[in-house]
Amino acid sequence: MTIDRDADLAAVLRRLDGHTVVPEDDEAERALLGAFDESKTRRLGAGAPRVRHAFAWVRTSLATAAVLFAAAAGLVWMTPHGGQMGRVGPPSPHRAPAAPLAASLHADRGTIASTQLPAGVTPVTHRTRPARAARPAETTEFVSWPGATALPPFESGELVRIDIPASLLPSLGFMPRAGDGAVVRADVIVGQDGFARAVRLVQ
Amino acid sequence: MPVPDGLTDEDLIARVARGDRDAFAALYRRRRADVYRFALHVSGSRTAAEDVTHDVFLVLIDEAARYTPGRSTVVAWLLGIARNHVRRWLARSRYTVSLSDERAASVARTPTSNPDPHDELSAEQDVAAVRRALMELPVKYREVIVLCDMRETSYADAAQVIGCAIGTIRSRLHRGRALLAARLRSSGHDTLFQVSVTRVNV
Numbered sequence: 001m002t003i004d005r006d007a008d009l010a011a012v013l014r015r016l017d018g019h020t021v022v023p024e025d026d027e028a029e030r031a032l033l034g035a036f037d038e039s040k041t042r043r044l045g046a047g048a049p050r051v052r053h054a055f056a057w058v059r060t061s062l063a064t065a066a067v068l069f070a071a072a073a074g075l076v077w078m079t080p081h082g083g084q085m086g087r088v089g090p091p092s093p094h095r096a097p098a099a100p101l102a103a104s105l106h107a108d109r110g111t112i113a114s115t116q117l118p119a120g121v122t123p124v125t126h127r128t129r130p131a132r133a134a135r136p137a138e139t140t141e142f143v144s145w146p147g148a149t150a151l152p153p154f155e156s157g158e159l160v161r162i163d164i165p166a167s168l169l170p171s172l173g174f175m176p177r178a179g180d181g182a183v184v185r186a187d188v189i190v191g192q193d194g195f196a197r198a199v200r201l202v203q
Numbered sequence: 204m205p206v207p208d209g210l211t212d213e214d215l216i217a218r219v220a221r222g223d224r225d226a227f228a229a230l231y232r233r234r235r236a237d238v239y240r241f242a243l244h245v246s247g248s249r250t251a252a253e254d255v256t257h258d259v260f261l262v263l264i265d266e267a268a269r270y271t272p273g274r275s276t277v278v279a280w281l282l283g284i285a286r287n288h289v290r291r292w293l294a295r296s297r298y299t300v301s302l303s304d305e306r307a308a309s310v311a312r313t314p315t316s317n318p319d320p321h322d323e324l325s326a327e328q329d330v331a332a333v334r335r336a337l338m339e340l341p342v343k344y345r346e347v348i349v350l351c352d353m354r355e356t357s358y359a360d361a362a363q364v365i366g367c368a369i370g371t372i373r374s375r376l377h378r379g380r381a382l383l384a385a386r387l388r389s390s391g392h393d394t395l396f397q398v399s400v401t402r403v404n405v
Contacts, residue, residue, distance in 0.1 A: 006380055010352040016333045017353045020243060022236040025253070032260050033228060039264045040222050147286050147366040152269050168294060171342075193269070 139187060142198040143173050157191040161202065172199055212277035220267040227267075230277075231260055237278055237354070238285045244349040245289050247338045248296075255288040275363035279356070282364045286346060293342060336386040344379030351376050 163183040169176050177184075185202040206215065206229050215233070218226030238259050243252035262284050270280050337345060350356040350364060351372065362369045 006352075009380055009384060012329075012333055013337070013348065013353040014355070016330055016337070017240060017244070019330045020240060022239045023249075028253070028257055029228070029231060032231060032257065032264070033224065035261060036224055036227050036264050040224070043222070144366065147283060147290070147364070152271065165294075171290065171294070193266075 138203040140174070140201045140203065142187075142189065142200045144198055145188075145196040146172060148195065148197070152193070154189075154197050155192045157189060157197065160188050160190055162186055162188055169201075174201055177203075213272050216263075216267050216270050216277050217272075219263065220270070227260075227264070230263070234278060234281055235260070238281055241282050241349060241354060242285050242289050244337065244353060245286070245342065245346050246292055247334075248292075251289065251292045251296075255285050255292065258288050259285045276360055279360040279363040282350070282356075282360075283366070286364055289346075290342070332387065332390055336383055336390065339386055340379055340382055344375055344382060347372055347375040348379045348383065352380070 162185070164172075164186050166176055166180045166182055166184050169180070169184065186199050187202060188199050189197040191197045206218065206223070206225050210218075210226075210229070212230065212234070215226045215230040219230060235256060239252050239256045242255040243249060246252060246255070259281055263281070270277065275283070337348065340348065346365065347361060350361040351358065356364070358369045358372050361372045365372065
């Protein structure tokens with residue numbers, strides 16, 4: 001069959017798929033069923049050890065960063081819109097700790113879903129800003145975190161400023177910029193489930 | 204208690220959310236291959252496919268209750284999780300997805316029933332050529348081609364998996380197919396899986 005027609009190309013690809021054998025893995029199945037039992041026991045409150053997800057450390061790091069962010073009372077992040085980091089909605093004259101992000105977040109970019117943060121993402125330690133307002137950071141608009149529409153709607157979360165590898169920019173939908181180094185600073189909205197919902201770059 | 208026959212994926216995942224172990228096992232056995240194949244064809248690595256498959260069903264254990272019937276199919280939901288894990292794996296491996304001989308050999312092949320060894324060798328070469336060309340595509344085109352052309356996922360489900368509009372799926376598919384065909388032509392594989400003609404002297 002030739003590859004000139006899409007149908008033929010698709011048939012070729014399905015043939016490639018047909019040549020692929022999915023190996024049996026009874027041990028993996030047993031391990032998963034064991035994890036299932038563990039999780040069920042934990043949910044029933046038997047105090048069994050928590051099932052560790054592959055990226056549980058990421059959630060722990062994010063939770064720690066969120067606590068630091070909230071604990072730095074009086075932290076004011078100035079944005080071009082005059083709003084505050086950690087809050088979504090109309091700008092408030094009061095400096096507030098990071099509050100749960102409101103449902104108005106959806107008005108910014110439409111439906112936003114999320115994924116876990118990729119490996120290599122480093123949460124930055126938030127520092128208390130001096131009383132004199134710092135030069136506001138310029139940011140891009142928020143864009144949806146790629147490939148994350150299958151998750152529940154955003155209900156609450158935190159805004160975390162992190163450093164991400166510049167090599168991730170294309171996969172996030174951003175073009176690399178001339179002045180970018182190996183890492184770029186970004187603001188990530190993390191939902192109630194620990195998954196990233198949206199991202200913007202800090203310029 | 205064994206699950207009754209004829210349960211849909213949605214029935215199974217609802218039972219999993221309620222703590223039904225047998226439903227989890229049934230859903231795992233039913234959809235494991237879909238997740239594995241997707242992860243394998245996008246990552247090009249059997250190790251990655253095994254790890255991703257395991258991680259996806261680990262996520263399912265605790266997150267089954269988050270699945271919303273009607274928003275997407277269960278397969279699309281699972282593949283969406285798999286896609287995130289594959290992308291993380293690719294990021295960790297610095298997107299080095301060149302198809303080495305070792306990696307090509309790691310993907311098991313089914314033996315064909317064709318008695319002609321020349322045909323079998325030719326078919327294997329064609330499989331290797333297509334796999335190589337597929338792995339040379341940028342990830343965003345590769346995953347759409349794997350979903351829609353290879354796994355025959357609907358555009359709607361593919362859009363759910365990737366998290367984009369259906370129009371984006373169409374455009375990436377169109378572009379990806381063009382790139383794939385160009386790569387196959389440039390490698391001299393314009394015609395694939397030819398059936399050999401045996402001359403018979405009458």
